[in-house]
Each structure stands twice: as C-alpha cells, then as structure tokens.
Amino acid sequence: MxxxxxxxxxxxxxxxxxxxxxxxARAVYNHAFRLTADWSVAEDVMSATFLEAWRRHxxxxxxxxxxxxxxLGIATNVARSHCRGNRRYRAAAAAAAEAGEESVRIPDHAExxxxxxxxxxxxxxxxxxxxxxxxxxxxVLVLCLWEGMEYADVARTLGIPLGTVRSRxxxxxxxxxxxxxxxxxxxxxxxxxxxxxxxxxxxxxxxSAEEGNR
Numbered sequence: 775m776x777x778x779x780x781x782x783x784x785x786x787x788x789x790x791x792x793x794x795x796x797x798x799a800r801a802v803y804n805h806a807f808r809l810t811a812d813w814s815v816a817e818d819v820m821s822a823t824f825l826e827a828w829r830r831h832x833x834x835x836x837x838x839x840x841x842x843x844x845x846l847g848i849a850t851n852v853a854r855s856h857c858r859g860n861r862r863y864r865a866a867a868a869a870a871a872e873a874g875e876e877s878v879r880i881p882d883h884a885e886x887x888x889x890x891x892x893x894x895x896x897x898x899x900x901x902x903x904x905x906x907x908x909x910x911x912x913x914v915l916v917l918c919l920w921e922g923m924e925y926a927d928v929a930r931t932l933g934i935p936l937g938t939v940r941s942r943x944x945x946x947x948x949x950x951x952x953x954x955x956x957x958x959x960x961x962x963x964x965x966x967x968x969x970x971x972x973x974x975x976x977x978x979x980x981x982s983a984e985e986g987n988r
Contacts (some may be wrong), residue, residue, distance in 0.1 A: 777837060784834040791831075795824055798842055801921075802849050808916045809853040811901060819856055843923055845930035850913055877958040903953035911946035918943050 782790035787849065800821060807818035826848050904912055910932075917928045918939070925943075929936045 780834055781829055781836060782839060782843065783841065784836060786831050786934065787830075791824070791828060794827070794845075795840060798845050800822075801842060802845055803845050805916065805921060806853055807911065808848065808904075808920055810856055811905065815853075815856050819849055819852050822852045826852060832966055843927045846921060846923070850917070850931065851975055853962050854909070899954045899957035902957050903950050906951060906953050911949070913943050914939055914942040915946040915950065923932075981984065 779790055779793065783794060802823050803816055803820045806816035806823070807813055810816055810819060823845060827845060834841065896937070904915075907915070913932060914928060915932065917923045918925065923931070925936055925939045929939045932939070
C-alpha cells in the first residue's frame with residue numbers, strides 16, 4: 775500500500791477504496807471469523823468494517839505503510855459490538871467445531887489424510903478453547919499470532935500500552951495451549967466411548983448366547 779494510495783483513501787477517493795476492498799476483504803473476513811467464530815457474523819463485520827473505514831477515511835495518516843492494521847483495528851471494534859462477552863462466542867465456536875467434526879469422521883486410511891484429520895481436530899480444539907479466553911486476551915492473540923502484526927501495531931490498534939500487549943499475549947498463549955490440549959483429550963475420549971460400548975455390548979451378547987447353549 776503506497777503513500778499515494780493512502781493519500782487517495784484519506785481524500786475519500788472511491789477507486790482507492792475499491793482497491794482497498796479488493797486487497798484486504800479476505801483478510802478482514804478471516805480476522806472477523808477468528809474474533810466471532812461465526813461466518814455469517816464475520817460477513818456482517820467485514821461489511822461494517824469497510825463502511826466504517828469509509829466514514830473515517832480522513833483519520834488515515836498521510837505517511838505510513840500498509841493500511842491492513844488500520845482495517846483490522848476497525849474490524850476488532852466492530853466485532854466487539856457483535857459479540858458481547860464470551861458466552862455467545864463459546865456457543866458459536868462449539869457449533870463451528872461440531873460442524874468441522876463431521877469431515878473428521880470420514881473413514882480413510884491414507885497417512886496424509888490422517889494427518890489432515892489430526893490438524894482439523896487441533897484447529898477445532900483451538901477454536902473452542904478460544905471461547906474460554908477473555909475478550910482482551912483473544913484480541914491480542916489473534917492480532918499477534920494469526921494476523922502476524924507487530925506488537926507496536928497491536929498496541930496502537932487496541933489503544934493499550936506495549937507492555938500490556940506482551941503480558942496479555944503471554945498469558946493467552948499459555949492458557950490457550952492448556953485449554954486446547956484438554957479439549958483434544960475430551961474429544962478423543964468421546965470418540966473412543968462408542969467403540970468401547972460396542973465391544974462391550976458384543977461381548978455381552980456372546981456370553982449370553984454361550985450361556986443359553988449350555
């Protein structure tokens with residue numbers, strides 16, 4: 775994103791905004807999903823983000839690099855109004871994770887596919903675990919890790935001190951790892967339970983048949 779483009783966006787040039795949308799719409803959409811855990815809400819957030827960006831075009835600084843941090847900051851604020859508190863996020867995350875599990879259950883013995891299954895389970899577990907983080911922790915983690923933003927940019931985007939970004943990120947990473955591991959263990963136990971039940975029922979049926987033949 776060149777200084778010339780910044781100048782055009784700052785001036786409210788419609789063509790510049792069209793370029794901005796073409797360049798960053800997908801990034802904003804994915805960012806919104808990570809904050810809301812709901813694709814339909816993410817679409818609303820993306821639309822509202824670009825409308826808000828248009829309204830605030832005069833606030834763009836004339837000098838600087840990519841406008842991506844500016845857009846993600848707006849998207850973060852918009853997402854807050856769509857997802858107040860963690861209860862709604864946890865419900866949406868659980869629904870998204872459950873939907874993903876359906877593809878995990880397709881039988882296939884290829885090692886590559888098995889690896890994708892494990893990856894998908896890890897992603898689902900992480901998504902669910904995100905719902906247990908406090909919103910400020912989730913925002914910092916998403917911006918720093920998933921979006922790859924510099925700590926200083928995250929601090930400016932969220933309006934918090936640099937030290938707060940570092941401490942929240944450290945706390946969030948530790949909690950997320952523990953919660954995701956716990957979620958994976960829980961899912962594995964749930965998947966294993968039906969198999970044990972079937973074997974148990976089959977064993978009971980065999981014993982009953984043997985006893986009946988005596």
